[in-house]
Amino acid sequence: MTRATSILLYTVPLTILYFLFLLGVVSVPLISTQAADEILPVIPWVFLVTFGAYSLGSLGWGLVTFRDCPEAYRELMMEITQAKDDLRSKGVSVDT
Template sequence: MTKLLEWVSVLSAMFAVWYSLIGGYVKHPLIEKNINLILISPLIFIALFGLYAVTVVLYRVFTFNNCEEAAKELQNEIAEARKDLLDKGLKF
């Protein structure tokens, strides 16, 4: 199952439950008491998902590994490549 299909399945199930609650198909005093919260619950979920996404991105940015050894190795390879190209007659 692809990620898109997973997201569509979950969103469809959540929409079906939400629609049954606001459509009056499920009768319960607790639902009737909190109908305003149920109506705006999709907006709350979107806001919470956005907060989660920002948190994950910021965490991964702040904990990004800095590879000093790999950078030095890459600089050495670039220097070797330039030297090799100069020996072959290419000028920068």
């Protein structure tokens, strides 16, 4: 099973259940109706902010540990040097 399939396998039923709770078709167990009416509309924003924080954190961690991958570091530095040499051969100043 691919990663996308497993994600869909979990998100589709949870989304359906969320909308059933949000529209009041099914009552939320262990929570009063008033509390559910206040909490349910903001749940997508909580997930969005959580996903954004996770994405930025993993991106930042990848930047912090980038030098831990010496092959990738050397490859990137070589590509930067090649790009600078190519631009210099076309008359662009890159050492400013």
